[in-house]
Each structure stands twice: as structure tokens, then as C-alpha cells.
Amino acid sequence: MAKWGQGDPRWIVEEREDGTNVNNWHWTERDATIWSKGKLRELLVGIAVENEAGRGTVKESGAKHKGLIEIPSLSEESEASDTEVNVSKKKGDGDTLKDLMRTTGTAKTKCSMRAWKVSLLLLLYLQHLAQCLTHKFTTGMILPTKAVATKELTVQRKLTENTLQMQASSVALGVRIPTVALHLTELFDATVEQLYSIFTVKELVQKFSKSPAVLEAEKGGKFQMFDGNITGEYVELLTNRKIIMKWRCRNWPEEHYATVALNFVPAPGQTELKLDCKGVPVCKEENMTICWQKQHFEEIKGLLQLTTENALMN
Structure with missing residues (x-):
């Protein structure tokens, strides 16, 4: 160790009035509360849980039920699987829905907690990386007096804070998040031409989605369905053969899109639709x-069935 103003400045470790952590000598803590609240809201709001009994409303009786999900203690140091989750419901029947939750x-809640923890650790890593880079390019700074050192380190701290703000923004907008792939196959009683048109003709999209739609069925064209809950862009269209889209749900991380490929395969009297989806955020695959x-x-x-019945009647 060295006294102030003596020896190698990299070993200065005294308690300082300006609170500066010289050369990252000790651990520092950062408040991620605001960021965590936003991230948890993004991950938890919109989660849907449903079975044959209902989803918030008991199908058999039509009765609506409300309840609460409480997480007494949440920490990045705990495993998501060990997180305590309490479920409560207002008085009345509907215990089936309570059991479902x-x-x-x-x-699903624990899965969201796991995604939050991964994102938080990534944020902390980026912050630490910013500190290390700042230190690397300021190594050798001469600190002859407290006054000069305080001034220079204040400038350094401001630069670091600006870098951290940029890095934190990249977590929300540009950092790769954990994702999974989905593969689904379905048979339809329709020709390839009929099925292809259902995904590319605005009127047909509005009919099966039962909601207004925006559709520009061309390369680079945008689409919006289900009251804006689904948005995206057509990347490639091979008529009656294949459609590739950029695809996102409203409750996904901002600016994150999956890639959805629809392959139309003709079969005797039917069409087989093969769906390959890459880039679905972890914990969103079931939804x-x-x-x-x-x-x-x-x-x-x-x-398709309604269209067939109408054709037979006419």
C-alpha cells in the first residue's frame, strides 16, 4: 500500500471524500430497481393461463374471478425454481381456476423470473465491461494531489456514467436475448392456393382473426393483426409455396422479432402447412x-369449413 501522493497511483486505496472507487479497488453497487420494474412488467403483463375449465372466467357458469399472484422475496441471487409464488383468490367458487394458477x-411466472435474472446479469456484465474499458484507457493517469485527482476522476466518472447509459439502452434495444425455436405441422382441407391466400389477402385475414388487419403482402410490406397484438414484415413470398416473415407479439422485448417461415406442401385433397419459427423469447414459446x-x-x-358449406348451399 502507499500513502497519498507516494508510490504507484494504482495502489491508492484511502477513503476519499469524493467517494471515487479509484481503479476499481473495491466492489460497487448500482440500483437496478427502475430497470427491473420495467423488465418485470414486460415479462409478466399479458401472461395467459387457460385450460378446459376457463381463463379468468369459468366456462360452465360464466362467472368471472379475480385474484393475486404475490412473490414475497425476489433476488438475482436466488434460483428461479426456488422463488416462492403465492396465489390467492377472492371469495366464491372457482377453485379450479385457482389450482390452475x-x-x-x-x-410461467417462474419462467419469467428466470428471464428477468438472465437480463439483469447481462446488464450488470455490460456495466462491469464499461468500467473495465474506462480503466484500461485511463491507466497511467498521474495523481499528484487530491485536488487534481478529484478533478480528473470526476471527469472519468462522468464518462463512465455516459457509457453505462449507452450500454443499458443496448440491453433493451440491441442485445441478443435467450430464444428458442418452434416447429409445427398442420393439415388443412384446402388447396395450396386457398391456404396461401388466407395469409396474404386482407379480407381473409380479417375473417379468420375476427379483427381489423393491415396487410401489405409484398416483400418488405408490413402487417398488423389481432388489434395490433401481432405485427411484422414480409421478408419473402413465393406464391403458393412459401412465406417468410419478421414476427413479434406486443409483450415481447422492444424491437425483438422472430423469424416465421410457412411452407405450403400439397397433399391429396389437402395442404400440409409446415411452420418453422426461430427467435422466440424464452418463456414465450407456449404462448x-x-x-x-x-x-x-x-x-x-x-x-374453410364455412366457405365449403356456403359453396354447397349455392
């Missing part, structure tokens, strides 16, 4: 699967 709902199976495949089959 205790099982599937709790599992994505339900979205395609329930909101797309089942609704499209209903539309």
Missing part, C-alpha cells in the same frame, strides 16, 4: 404455440 400459472394453434390454425379451419 398454482400450477401452470406459477410455472406462441397457442397463438398459432388456437388463433390461426383452428380459426382458419373454421373459415
Whole structure:
């Protein structure tokens, strides 16, 4: 160790009035509360849990139920699987829905906690990297007096804070997040031409989605469905053969898109649709699967059946 103003300045470790952590001698803490609140809101709001009994509303009786999910203690040091999740419900029946939230709902919540922890650790890593880079390019700074050192380190700290702000922004907008791939196959009682048009004709999209849609079925064209919950862009269209899209759900991390490829394969009297999706955020794969199976495949089959019945009647 060295006294102030003596020896190698890299070994100065005295307590300083300006609070500067000289040369990263000791650990420093940063408040990630605001960032965590935003991230948790992004991960938790919109989670859907449903089974044959219902989803917030009991199908058999039509009764609506509300409840709470409480996480008493949340820490980046704890494993997501060990996180305590309490489920409560207002008085009345509907215990089936409460049990659903205790099982599937709790599992989805813990999955979101795991994604939050991964994102937080990534943020902390970027902050540490910014500190290391700042230190690397300021090594050798001469600190002859407290006054001069304080002035120079204040400038250094401001530069570091600006770098951290840039790095923190990149976590939300440009850093790669953990993702998974999905592969689904479905048979439709339709020709390739009929099925292809359902994904590229605005009127047909609005019919199966039962909501207004914006559709520009050309390379680089935008689309929007289900009241803006699904948005994206057409990357490639091979008529009656293949469609590739950039695809995102509203509750995904900002500016993150998956890549969805639809391959139309003719079969005797039917068409096989092969869906390959890459880049689905971790913990969102189940919602994505339900979205395609329930909101797309089942609704499209209903539309095709109705079209066939109308044709027979005419």
C-alpha cells in the first residue's frame, strides 16, 4: 500500500471524500430497481393461463374471478425454481381456476423470473465491461494531489456514467436475448392456393382473426393483426409455396422479432402447412404455440369449413 501522493497511483486505496472507487479497488453497487420494474412488467403483463375449465372466467357458469399472484422475496441471487409464488383468490367458487394458477400459472411466472435474472446479469456484465474499458484507457493517469485527482476522476466518472447509459439502452434495444425455436405441422382441407391466400389477402385475414388487419403482402410490406397484438414484415413470398416473415407479439422485448417461415406442401385433397419459427423469447414459446394453434390454425379451419358449406348451399 502507499500513502497519498507516494508510490504507484494504482495502489491508492484511502477513503476519499469524493467517494471515487479509484481503479476499481473495491466492489460497487448500482440500483437496478427502475430497470427491473420495467423488465418485470414486460415479462409478466399479458401472461395467459387457460385450460378446459376457463381463463379468468369459468366456462360452465360464466362467472368471472379475480385474484393475486404475490412473490414475497425476489433476488438475482436466488434460483428461479426456488422463488416462492403465492396465489390467492377472492371469495366464491372457482377453485379450479385457482389450482390452475398454482400450477401452470406459477410455472410461467417462474419462467419469467428466470428471464428477468438472465437480463439483469447481462446488464450488470455490460456495466462491469464499461468500467473495465474506462480503466484500461485511463491507466497511467498521474495523481499528484487530491485536488487534481478529484478533478480528473470526476471527469472519468462522468464518462463512465455516459457509457453505462449507452450500454443499458443496448440491453433493451440491441442485445441478443435467450430464444428458442418452434416447429409445427398442420393439415388443412384446402388447396395450396386457398391456404396461401388466407395469409396474404386482407379480407381473409380479417375473417379468420375476427379483427381489423393491415396487410401489405409484398416483400418488405408490413402487417398488423389481432388489434395490433401481432405485427411484422414480409421478408419473402413465393406464391403458393412459401412465406417468410419478421414476427413479434406486443409483450415481447422492444424491437425483438422472430423469424416465421410457412411452407405450403400439397397433399391429396389437402395442404400440409409446415411452420418453422426461430427467435422466440424464452418463456414465450407456449404462448406462441397457442397463438398459432388456437388463433390461426383452428380459426382458419373454421373459415374453410364455412366457405365449403356456403359453396354447397349455392
